[in-house]
Amino acid sequence: MSARPRVVRVDLGERSYPIHLGTGDLDGVGDAVARHTGANQVGLVTVPGVGRRYGARVVRSLRAAGLKVTRVQVPDSDATKNLGQVRKLYDRFLTAGLDRKSALVALGGGMVGDLTGFTAATYLRGIPFVQIPTTVLAMVDASIGGKTGVNLRQGKNLVGAFHQPSLVWIDTATLRSLSPRDRAAGMAEVVKAGAIWDARYFARLERDCDRVMELDPRALIPVLERACRIKAEVVRRDEREESGVRALLNFGHTLGHAIEKQMGYRRIRHGEAVAIGMVHAARRSEALGLAPAGTAGPIEDLLARLGLPTEIPRYDRRAHLAAMKVDKKKEGRKIHYVVLRRIGEAQTVELSPAEILPARAPA
Amino acid sequence: MSARPRVVRVDLGERSYPIHLGTGDLDGVGDAVARHTGANQVGLVTVPGVGRRYGARVVRSLRAAGLKVTRVQVPDSDATKNLGQVRKLYDRFLTAGLDRKSALVALGGGMVGDLTGFTAATYLRGIPFVQIPTTVLAMVDASIGGKTGVNLRQGKNLVGAFHQPSLVWIDTATLRSLSPRDRAAGMAEVVKAGAIWDARYFARLERDCDRVMELDPRALIPVLERACRIKAEVVRRDEREESGVRALLNFGHTLGHAIEKQMGYRRIRHGEAVAIGMVHAARRSEALGLAPAGTAGPIEDLLARLGLPTEIPRYDRRAHLAAMKVDKKKEGRKIHYVVLRRIGEAQTVELSPAEILPARAPA
Numbered sequence: 161m162s163a164r165p166r167v168v169r170v171d172l173g174e175r176s177y178p179i180h181l182g183t184g185d186l187d188g189v190g191d192a193v194a195r196h197t198g199a200n201q202v203g204l205v206t207v208p209g210v211g212r213r214y215g216a217r218v219v220r221s222l223r224a225a226g227l228k229v230t231r232v233q234v235p236d237s238d239a240t241k242n243l244g245q246v247r248k249l250y251d252r253f254l255t256a257g258l259d260r261k262s263a264l265v266a267l268g269g270g271m272v273g274d275l276t277g278f279t280a281a282t283y284l285r286g287i288p289f290v291q292i293p294t295t296v297l298a299m300v301d302a303s304i305g306g307k308t309g310v311n312l313r314q315g316k317n318l319v320g321a322f323h324q325p326s327l328v329w330i331d332t333a334t335l336r337s338l339s340p341r342d343r344a345a346g347m348a349e350v351v352k353a354g355a356i357w358d359a360r361y362f363a364r365l366e367r368d369c370d371r372v373m374e375l376d377p378r379a380l381i382p383v384l385e386r387a388c389r390i391k392a393e394v395v396r397r398d399e400r401e402e403s404g405v406r407a408l409l410n411f412g413h414t415l416g417h418a419i420e421k422q423m424g425y426r427r428i429r430h431g432e433a434v435a436i437g438m439v440h441a442a443r444r445s446e447a448l449g450l451a452p453a454g455t456a457g458p459i460e461d462l463l464a465r466l467g468l469p470t471e472i473p474r475y476d477r478r479a480h481l482a483a484m485k486v487d488k489k490k491e492g493r494k495i496h497y498v499v500l501r502r503i504g505e506a507q508t509v510e511l512s513p514a515e516i517l518p519a520r521a522p523a
Numbered sequence: 524m525s526a527r528p529r530v531v532r533v534d535l536g537e538r539s540y541p542i543h544l545g546t547g548d549l550d551g552v553g554d555a556v557a558r559h560t561g562a563n564q565v566g567l568v569t570v571p572g573v574g575r576r577y578g579a580r581v582v583r584s585l586r587a588a589g590l591k592v593t594r595v596q597v598p599d600s601d602a603t604k605n606l607g608q609v610r611k612l613y614d615r616f617l618t619a620g621l622d623r624k625s626a627l628v629a630l631g632g633g634m635v636g637d638l639t640g641f642t643a644a645t646y647l648r649g650i651p652f653v654q655i656p657t658t659v660l661a662m663v664d665a666s667i668g669g670k671t672g673v674n675l676r677q678g679k680n681l682v683g684a685f686h687q688p689s690l691v692w693i694d695t696a697t698l699r700s701l702s703p704r705d706r707a708a709g710m711a712e713v714v715k716a717g718a719i720w721d722a723r724y725f726a727r728l729e730r731d732c733d734r735v736m737e738l739d740p741r742a743l744i745p746v747l748e749r750a751c752r753i754k755a756e757v758v759r760r761d762e763r764e765e766s767g768v769r770a771l772l773n774f775g776h777t778l779g780h781a782i783e784k785q786m787g788y789r790r791i792r793h794g795e796a797v798a799i800g801m802v803h804a805a806r807r808s809e810a811l812g813l814a815p816a817g818t819a820g821p822i823e824d825l826l827a828r829l830g831l832p833t834e835i836p837r838y839d840r841r842a843h844l845a846a847m848k849v850d851k852k853k854e855g856r857k858i859h860y861v862v863l864r865r866i867g868e869a870q871t872v873e874l875s876p877a878e879i880l881p882a883r884a885p886a
Binding site: 243283286309314320 | 648
């Protein structure tokens with residue numbers, strides 16, 4: 161039931177960094193943090209549940225590596241990801257004496273990573289940070305690529321910075337404490353990686369889906385590794401979302417964000433909204449003649465096997481259209497919308513919100 | 524009385540940008556903004572005094588270049604440089620529909636540039652921005668090099684980002700509306716450029732000092748140009764303050780910041796505090812045997828001719844020491860303090876706050 165640790169390198173010149181993937185090796189993180197950040201003091205940010213389970217082990221490992229640690233807990237809710245919380249973190253870290261030779265460490269899911277990363281990006285004009293993701297979503301997506309940010313009342317991630325971590329440390333054993341619902345939600349981004357980039361990987365997911373959900377490391381580690389490699393490759397080709405390659409990662413996200421916004425972020429998981437958005441985008445790809453018939457079906461089936469929703473709940477076309485209009489991906493009037501050409505290959509097309517959500521409710 | 528515009532290039536690879544130096548050519552800024560940012564919409568940030576004098580001209584020039592303009596005025600005080608103001612700017616720009624193809628333009632002094640630059644660095648994870656500096660300080664220092672940021676109650680510039688502008692547009696005619704005190708304060712950074720980097724330039728300042736203060740373009744433009752070139756060269760060698768070269772720009776700033784903090788930012792100009800800090804650092808350089816006797820004298824004389832203070836007002840060693848300890852340049856216990864080896868050559872040494880401010884009041 162065990163597997164050797166793997167390392168995926170995110171290749172970004174002087175901003176390159178390794179993603180370590182192991183099982184049950186959280187105790188090794190301290191040495192790696194010291195080595196990759198050069199820090200002598202760290203601020204560790206986590207949420208209560210994760211902190212209770214893993215906080216003491218991480219703190220012990222950091223201290224054993226000679227690091228002074230200031231531990232801060234933030235409320236476990238996406239509503240925590242705001243400027244007020246960033247300001248509280250600045251205060252805590254100034255009081256603790258964190259200086260330019262210090263680093264931040266995010267222990268938790270995507271929210272903790274985004275919040276901590278943005279704080280690191282802007283504290284004293286930027287200090288290093290490390291991600292210890294404890295959700296599937298954070299492992300394969302949020303922790304890789306340097307997107308950090310917080311929400312405004314007008315929308316998600318409207319404020320942020322590109323700030324690459326110095327290290328991502330994944331211990332898949334931390335996934336055991338995740339609820340089945342959260343585990344499944346995270347798998348949406350794994351399915352996305354296959355759908356937009358790698359048909360063979362998609363087939364592997366269809367085959368290994370059940371063992372992955374049971375967290376069998378022999379199935380899980382290779383699946384997470386490949387998802388990380390795909391994300392790393394996309395980020396390497398287009399670090400700052402300029403050439404359009406990175407935009408492919410938005411597959412399922414345009415409608416997904418609108419659904420999250422319309423339902424309220426507490427009531428639907430990001431991955432669930434993205435699952436619905438991917439099925440919708442795959443169906444639209446077929447309907448617009450961009451992908452062959454039969455493209456959406458396997459995606460819908462795999463997501464359903466993972467226990468993810470595939471239909472828009474409480475469909476309200478006007479509300480969803482309005483939500484899309486403040487989406488930060490909007491440029492001018494048209495929206496860059498990611499469609500599939502087939503499973504394993506995506507492209508961006510310019511569509512108006514009305515073309516994305518046609519007047520008839522999506523079939 | 525006129526002089527041809529000059530262009531100084533800040534050479535930072537894909538983040539390179541030009542500094543345009545002219546006199547009376549504010550009307551040309553719109554085309555340059557459109558060309559260098561690629562934006563179709565801009566947010567223009569300014570303060571009441573500058574806005575009243577130059578706002579309409581800049582807006583007209585931007586609109587003539589086909590740009591949609593949202594103009595925002597912020598209070599003219601360093602206290603404006605805070606996170607609450609940044610949040611207000613986010614709100615205004617979201618309401619105005621600024622997207623990733625938009626840019627910000629800062630029209631004013633260093634405060635406006637720092638605030639606008641930080642907002643641009645973090646709005647939608649970063650959009651381009653242009654500096655139109657209207658003070659000497661902003662022209663030769665604050666607008667060049669990509670340091671952006673805001674103050675926290677604990678200290679100045681504790682939050683920020685490195686975000687290079689796409690263009691700096693200097694029209695020296697805008698200096699005419701500056702009070703003599705503000706003009707002089709800005710010259711402190713010009714003197715600094717000579718003191719740390721270029722003895723011949725320092726000699727030129729001694730020669731042309733009066734004509735520069737009268738804003739004679741034939742003396743002023745070459746002086747500003749050389750100061751910009753020195754700043755650009757330092758930034759090119761050490762964009763993110765990593766190798767120590769950029770730290771030389773902190774000459775006079777360690778004590779300067781402490782004085783500003785202790786007196787309150789409203790009661791002393793940044794340049795005045797830096798002038799005092801430079802004289803102190805030059806004297807300490809002599810006292811520590813790092814620079815030959817007679818190094819501090821000419822600096823003190825030149826600053827005095829410009830009407831700048833050279834002695835610490837209301838000296839309070841304990842308060843100044845305390846203020847230095849939260850300076851963000853602090854690393855570990857010792858402070859990187861910039862001393863002179865001679866006029867035109869500086870170096871950083873590690874000193875404790877007590878070595879910088881010896882127990883006896885500085886002579």
